[in-house]
Amino acid sequence: MYDIKFSGPSRSGLGALASFCTIVPIYVMGVTPLAAEQVWPDGTVQLIVPASPGGGTDAAARIMAEHFQSETGASVVVVNTPGGGGAVAAEQVRAAAPDGKTVLFFHTGLLSAYHTGGYHHNPAEVFGAAVLMPVGGSYALTVNADSPWQSVDDLVSASKEAPNSLSLGIQMRGATHFMAGLFEQESDAQFRLVEAGPDADKLVQLQGGQIAAALINTPGTRQYVENGDLRVLATISGHPDRDPNVPDIPSLYELGYENVVYGLDFFILTPADTPDEVLAGINDAVKNALSDPDIVARFDNMGMPLQWLAQDEGRERLERTSELIADVTEMLGLN
Structure with a gap:
C-alpha cells in the first residue's frame, strides 16, 4: 500500500459529450497587432472542439484560443461540436477549406473511434497534423480501501485464481478500455471488464462495492484517497515514469509491466492539403503558448501538463499511436 501525496490542485478530466453545438467567442482586451510576417492566423479562426463547454478538452482549447488571440490580434472562436465520439466535429473540419481557418482541437481518442x-x-491519413501535445498526468488503478489487495501483484494474483470474476471498471471503447487491454495482455490477468461509465460513476461503484477495481483519472481520486475510502495501486500514462503529482505511487511500467504505457495526446488537425506554411504557423503558435509560464501553470493546475512537439515528431507519434491502438483493438476484438 502506498500513501499518496498530491503536489498540486486538480480538476476533473475530459468532459462528457452531448448532442448539441455551441459557439462561444473569446474576447481578450489589449490584443497585440498582427505581425507583418505572420502566416497564421490570417483572419478569424474557428477551433472546432468535439466536447461540451466545461470539460477538460474544452478548457484546454479555450486556454490556447485566448493565447492565440492575445498574441496575434486575430479573432479566435471556440466552437463546441460534441457527438459521435468526435466524428461530427472531425467531418466538419475535413470538409472545410484548407486555409487554417477551421481546425480541429481534440485528442487521440479520435483514433480509438x-x-x-x-x-x-x-485521422492519421486524412488530415494535416499541425501539432501534437502529449498530455501529462495519469490514470490510477484504484480499489476500495477495504479490499484485500495491497498491491498490483495482489490484484493480478486474485484475478488468476478466479478468472473473469474480478470486475475492472472502464469506459468501453474509450482510453481506459485500451489501458485495461494492455494490462491484461502484459500481466496475464483475467479480469471481467465492465462498463462503469465516467469517472464520477466509477467512484460511486468502487465505494459501493459494485466493482472490484477501476481505472480513474488520477486527480479525481485525490479526496477519496485522503478520506481513506480508496487505495491507488499504480498509475498508467503515456510515459514510463511516475506521475510527479503522486510521487509515492509507482507506475505499472516501473512494476515490470513495460508495455502498459498509454496516454492521450491533444492535437490540432487541419483539412488535407493545408499549406505547409500554415501548418508551421499553427505549430509555432502552440510552441509559443507552451513556452509561456502562465499558460504552463494553468495546464499544470488542471492536472494536464502539456508538451509541445515539432511537426515531424508529432506526425510520427500520431502514426505510431494509430498503429498501437489498431493492435490493441484487434486484441480486444473491437474491430
Whole structure:
C-alpha cells in the first residue's frame, strides 16, 4: 500500500459529450497587432472542439484560443461540436477549406473511434497534423480501501485464481478500455471488464462495492484517497515514469509491466492539403503558448501538463499511436 501525496490542485478530466453545438467567442482586451510576417492566423479562426463547454478538452482549447488571440490580434472562436465520439466535429473540419481557418482541437481518442468503427476515416491519413501535445498526468488503478489487495501483484494474483470474476471498471471503447487491454495482455490477468461509465460513476461503484477495481483519472481520486475510502495501486500514462503529482505511487511500467504505457495526446488537425506554411504557423503558435509560464501553470493546475512537439515528431507519434491502438483493438476484438 502506498500513501499518496498530491503536489498540486486538480480538476476533473475530459468532459462528457452531448448532442448539441455551441459557439462561444473569446474576447481578450489589449490584443497585440498582427505581425507583418505572420502566416497564421490570417483572419478569424474557428477551433472546432468535439466536447461540451466545461470539460477538460474544452478548457484546454479555450486556454490556447485566448493565447492565440492575445498574441496575434486575430479573432479566435471556440466552437463546441460534441457527438459521435468526435466524428461530427472531425467531418466538419475535413470538409472545410484548407486555409487554417477551421481546425480541429481534440485528442487521440479520435483514433480509438476510427479503429473501433465509430469514425470512418483514419485521422492519421486524412488530415494535416499541425501539432501534437502529449498530455501529462495519469490514470490510477484504484480499489476500495477495504479490499484485500495491497498491491498490483495482489490484484493480478486474485484475478488468476478466479478468472473473469474480478470486475475492472472502464469506459468501453474509450482510453481506459485500451489501458485495461494492455494490462491484461502484459500481466496475464483475467479480469471481467465492465462498463462503469465516467469517472464520477466509477467512484460511486468502487465505494459501493459494485466493482472490484477501476481505472480513474488520477486527480479525481485525490479526496477519496485522503478520506481513506480508496487505495491507488499504480498509475498508467503515456510515459514510463511516475506521475510527479503522486510521487509515492509507482507506475505499472516501473512494476515490470513495460508495455502498459498509454496516454492521450491533444492535437490540432487541419483539412488535407493545408499549406505547409500554415501548418508551421499553427505549430509555432502552440510552441509559443507552451513556452509561456502562465499558460504552463494553468495546464499544470488542471492536472494536464502539456508538451509541445515539432511537426515531424508529432506526425510520427500520431502514426505510431494509430498503429498501437489498431493492435490493441484487434486484441480486444473491437474491430
